[in-house]
Amino acid sequence: MTAHSQPLRRALLSVSDKNGLVSFAKGLYELGYELISTGGTAAALREAGLPVTNISEITHFPEMLEGRIKTLHPAVHGGLLADRAKPEHMKAIAEQGIQPIDLVCVNLYPFAAVISKPDVSLEEAIENIDIGGPAMIRSAAKNHAAVTVVTDPRDYTWVLEEMKAHGGETTLATRQKLAARAFTHTARYDSLISAWLSARFQVEEELPEIFALSYRQAQKCRYGENPHQKAAFYVADGITEPCIANAKQLHGKELSFNNIYDLNAALETAKEFSEEPEAAAVIIKHANPCGVALGRTAAEAFRRAREGDPVSAFGGILALTRPVDEEAAEAITGKNTFFEAIIAPGYTPEAIPILTERKGWGTDLRLLEVGDLRGWREKAAGTGLDFKRVTGGILAQTPDHLVVSRADLKVVTERAPTEEEIQELLFAWRVVRHVKSNAIVFTKDRQVIGVGAGQMNRVQSVRLAVAQAGEKAKGAVMASDAFFPFPDGPETAAEAGITAIIQPGGSKKDQDTIDVCNRYGIAMVFTGIRHFLH
Structure with a gap:
């Protein structure tokens, strides 16, 4: 790898998610960028054979407080925030020996992943609240007229390709696009922390005067409720309750907008019976249960649910409270049946081939695994509000989890x-x-x-x-x-x-x-x- 005697530009890289980091950094170096980095990111780049300047060599101040302070320094933020079009800005940083920073590649401490752990402690969550990262992202994004800010590893490839095509620089349109994404990234991060701490410390009323919503795109849908509508599925972080948002798709083509909505209706209905000694089956059509029944086995529950309205059941969504075994799979794939999707705690190895190899519809059938449904009410406690959107706003209410005995x-x-x-x-x-x-x-x-x-x-x-x-x-x-x-x-x-x-x-x-x-x-x-x- 060729060394650069005088780097043309500088890039600051500090990431928790190191997917794609090395190849992106290598591309930057080959374009003439000096690589500045911190902690584990710097170690990963050195291990890959890339020359790296430690952030402490830029700030002339050591990392301290177990890494809590390392980039919060004028040598960093002066280099990010200086308006290149204003001579007085450039003179001010030059007088302080501060050099401009042209690209920031930062993603934040994994707060969402940490709070998703069922046994997470308050101390662990607090330590995963990033301070320096959001500050650098916001500084770079504010000064996007000159600085490129990259917060998502999925953007590395196309950003690098553009830079190669434009002499090592990005276009203003790209910097604007990335800046908007960066502010969305920090806003989502802060709203997640706000929601989690508010629930943990009980500092808000059930219906706060102001709240921020944070959802990430899990998938794009082919279309919405109708083919002329665009749609995507967004999910919240930190949810441990078994639900459609954290279900795992094992088989079948991509879920549609209506599939996801109906799967949610099926699973939420099935959860009503998760503590029963018997198995329960729920068949949903257009968000309404058309078949619900209990049975000694999953197969019996399914048969009885379908018998309630076999006409409506055709082409519906099926949810079960017990794993799908061979007997249940045989019943589900029987004559005159067809289902768009099935969601269940799990599937036995013998059941999956029966479901997926059924001639005519097995290849299209979506299978989703959601895990054990028992105890879901405890996991759902304090997880937030239920929303319905109206034009210009949203209606919020506490979830309807009241049990009548x-x-x-x-x-x-x-x-x-x-x-x-x-x-x-x-x-x-x-x-x-x-x-x-x-x-x-x-x-x-x-x-x-x-x-x-x-x-x-x-x-x-x-x-x-x-x-x-x-x-x-x-x-x-x-x-x-x-x-x-x-x-x-x-x-x-x-x-x-x-x-x-x-x-x-x-x-x-x-x-x-x-x-x-x-x-x-x-x-x-x-x-x-x-x-x-x-």
Whole structure:
């Protein structure tokens, strides 16, 4: 490698993520750049045979406080911030013996990765809050008229190619683009620290006056809800709760926008049953559960979930609370079935070939692994707010994780539900909270047999559930996500043969509804809790 007797320019490199570092630094050196570096970055470059100037040789001040102070110095920031178009700036740094720095390559301490560890300590997290790195990035980005700032290893190749094509320099357009990315990088970093410390120290109200959102792009989608819309999937850092954001795709083509949305709906519904001794299966179509059931095995749960509405199940999304074994895989790939994607805690080695080699759709089937679902509520505690976007702003609310138990049920009819009916009502209640309002769910023997979703009036949702359930409605129970404003809904269900109802109560016409139930011998309980899902 040829040495340069008089470097034309200077590059400061200090990175935690060293992917691609050596090849990028080599390219800079070959373009005539003096390489300035710190700590582990300098060691990595020397190990690769590249000449490196230690930052302490520039600052004439040793690194101290275990590396907390090394680049916070006028010799660094003067070289970054001096406006090359202003003679007085250049004179000022020359008088202090400060030379300009033309390129900064910095990425920050891995705070996101550290706080993602389940056993992370406060001390470890604090030590991974970068101070000097953001300061250098911001200085370089502010002075992008003259300084190139690179914060993402994915940019190394194209930046280097441009520099080779332009005599060792980048274009102003590129420096502007990189500067915008750099400020996004530091803003995301700071917002992540803010959110984590606020939750840890409980320094904010549940709904703070100001908050910053931090998400990184996990993938681009081919399109959005419709082909004419562009879309991408962004995920938060530091999430340990099992969810679509940290699921691992094992097989199949890229997930679409609608796949991701429906997979989330399927998994969130399945998590309601993660602590059950039996397996649970959930089939989602257009964000609504069309099939939910418990079974002794994953295969049995799947079969029973599909039986609830086999027509709607075709082409849906499947979630299970237990690993997919050979028996379940055989059932899933049976005749007259097709699924876009499956998400489960895991898959046995015998199951994957059965799922992926099914003629006609195995190669397209997406398989996602999310890990053990048990204990998810503890992991979800304090993880943030639930958001819905409106034009010009967002609505924020605490997540709807409230659990209703038998102790919360208030019997309001002459007939109290049997023990079996209570268990069935609680099962139906856990499903109805995941159905778009106005939501009605009929269940029988821990199997969803009828759903009415998203209707403009509640009695129409009841009618849809009755039509789907058919003869199975006899002896079934009904759950409603909100109160009945009129008794026509319960009366329609009663005529179909349901024996028990669970609903929040609270309508001015509650007594009319109670009277209908008493007339038909139906047991009804109030929860006092509403579960609208818009």
